[in-house]
Amino acid sequence: MGFFSKIKKLWQKESSPPETAPRTARDEPASVAAAHPDDQQWKIRLRKSLALAEPRLSVWLEHLLQGIDKKGEPLWERLSFxxxxxxxPDSEAxxxxxxxxxxxxxxGYxxxxEFRSELQYRMALALDLEDEEDERDRLFLKLSQGLSKTKDQLSRRIDQLLSTSSKYDDAFWEELEEILIMADVGxxxxxxxxxxxxxxxxxxEQGDPQKFKELLMQEMAAVFPTPPKKISPPPPEVLLIIGVNGVGKTTTIAKLAYRYRMKGKKVLVVAGDTxxxxxxEQLGIWxxxxxxxxxxxDRGADPASVAYEALDRxxxxxxxxxxVDTAGRLHTKVDLMQELKKIKSVMAKKMPxxxxxxxxxxxxxxxxxxxSQTELFGKEINIDEIxxxxxxxxxxxxVIxxxxxxxxxxxxxxxxxxKMEDLRPFDGQSFAKALLG
Ligand SMILES: Nc1nc2c(ncn2[C@@H]2O[C@H](COP(=O)(O)OP(=O)(O)OP(=O)(O)O)[C@@H](O)[C@H]2O)c(=O)[nH]1
Ligand SMILES: [Mg+2]
Structure with a gap:
């Protein structure tokens, strides 16, 4: 039985007293109920509606957030509830x-x-629900929306081509090739x-657009290797983030830090871009x-020493x-690849x-x-993930x-x-489906 179904059962049992039943000390803390009897009505209503609701985080949040339009005490109360x-556990809540x-x-939200979707993301991570169907649906929706421009380029044109082609001849393949290249597939x-x-x-069969798209989707998905499941090293696990300037390294570090934090990890971010x-400063804020x-x-410090000392800490x-954040470019005299290699070897010395x-x-x-960036970095440095x-x-x-x-x-x-929640695990299947489906 899934997490939600279990909780729901529990909830249905708890919320069985009829609406008119007198409130007992067990149902609500007496002090609160006595002070604000009307305020407590929401609890009864909410408990009832949650017991009836589909057991999914999004649906539960919908009920929870009824009548709430901003942050503040009523929201905190309902969330705690x-x-x-x-x-x-109380302390964690x-x-x-x-x-x-x-x-x-x-x-400043x-x-x-401004924050609803971030709230759901936090709850999914904190409750370890990211693999629940609900969250997968949400991710898929986000992925489809995020990819809308590529999708527009690719899917719409493929649909057009398929609807006007009665057979898969050379002209068809040529046109398909052009469409894919235009979407930067290369x-x-x-x-x-x-x-x-x-x-x-x-x-x-000649001219079966649906089946054709399915096969294309399958082949597209097959392009992506599934990363081998790695056993996490004993903590701390150290991740070095590299890339040319402006690609989003620092933002991605913030997003990763956020994910790990929401999963309850103690995270250290290191300003290796000096x-x-x-x-x-940017990293400090994140x-x-x-x-x-x-x-x-300080600015100008040797990035390798920063990384070295950070591991001590x-x-x-x-x-x-x-x-560990790194610079995307350095003073013209210093070669970026040499610098990154130095950071790596210094870290390895400090912590095998x-x-x-x-x-x-x-x-x-x-x-x-x-x-070309992958080529450039890959030649010099072993890249584990992208x-x-x-x-x-x-x-x-x-291009992916x-x-x-x-x-x-x-x-x-x-x-x-x-936004911080805008970093999502990648999988080829969903990507192909979001792009071509
Ligand atoms: N739309 C969008 N913008 C992003 C994404 N990731 C990063 N950005 C933006 O890209 C810009 C550059 O991001 P940074 O994280 O500063 O990039 P960087 O690689 O650290 O840059 P340097 O430190 O100069 O090397 C910022 O305005 C980010 O908000 C993303 O996934 N989507
Ligand atoms: Mg940066």
Whole structure:
């Protein structure tokens, strides 16, 4: 039985007294009920509506947020009530509410529409519900919306082509090739993809657009390698984030820190980009917003020494996850690759195995340029994973297939916006479906 169904059963049992039953001390704390008898009506109503509602986080939140349009005491009360019902320990529930409230203050968010989706994301992570169908649906919707520009370029044109083609002849394949290339899938990747597709399509009845799209989707999904399940090293796990300037490294670190924090990890972010004072400051702000520890030295400090000292701090203070930011460019005299290699070797000396993952951040809006960046970094540094940012707002999302097919490096997350919740786990199946489905 799923998490929600269990809780729901519990709830239905608890909420069995009829509406008219006198309130007992067990139902509501006497002091509160006596002081604000009318205020407590919401609890009865809410409990009833939750017991009747579909057991899904989004649906429960919908009931919970009825009549709430901004942050404040009524919202905190209801959230605490829901968390309590979901059997979250009291201290953790309090921590959840207070950290969320502090975060809203920090971000300057007041109205529900500004933070509703962030709230759901936090709850899904905190309650470990990210794999529930509801969250998967939400992610899929977000992915489809985020990819709308690429989708427009790709799916609409493929549909058009399919509707006007009665057979899959050379002219058809040529046109399909052009469509894929236009969506930045890249020449080589397109050729490979089509070469795989042709034999499966050969057996197909002439002009079966639906089946054709399914096969294309399957081939597209097959392009993405599933990352091997790795056993996490004993803490701290150290992640080094690299990439050229402006791709979204610092923002991605903030988003990752947020994810780990919401999963209850103790996170340290390290300002390894000492090139600009503003970069250090930017990361400092994110660390506060995500409730992470922050390690920095002055502008101009040696990034390798910063990383080295940060590992001392991480070990001394029992951090579980360490995220190291790096510069995307350096003073012209210093070579970026040499600097990154130095950071890596210094870290490995300090802590065997560190950095446990080197993650290359790529910006999808740069299209095929992302390939040359992978080439450039990959030649010098072993890249374990790729995170692709800014897939929202670009028609060049096809580049992600190019990267996957040519470099066989797992793409683990994608950035679908500037907010902290806009970093989502990547999987090829959903991507292909969102793009072509
Ligand atoms: N729309 C969108 N914008 C993003 C995404 N990720 C990052 N950005 C924006 O991209 C810009 C650059 O992000 P940074 O995180 O500062 O990039 P960086 O790689 O750290 O840049 P340098 O420190 O200069 O090397 C910022 O305005 C971010 O808000 C994303 O997934 N979607
Ligand atoms: Mg940066």
């Amino acid at each position: 829901l968390l309590e019902a979901l059997e979250v 309090r921590k959840f509410v207070s950290s969320f409230s502090a975060w809203l203050d920090d971000m 007041v109205h529900l529409e 020449y080589q990747t397109t050729s490979e993809l089509l070469a795989r597709l042709r034999p499966s399509v050969a057996n197909l 090139f600009r004072a503003a970069a250090i 660390s506060r917003r995500t409730g992470s520890g922050f390690f920095a030295r 991480a070990a001394a203070e029992n951090y579980e996850t360490v995220l 195995g560190a950095p446990h993952k080197t993650i290359l951040v790529l910006d999808a809006t740069t299209g095929q340029n992302a390939l 995170i692709m940012t800014k897939l929202d707002g670009t028609a060049k999302g096809g 297939a190019s990267i996957a097919l040519q470099y066989k490096i797992p793409i683990t997350f994608i950035g679908l916006g500037e």
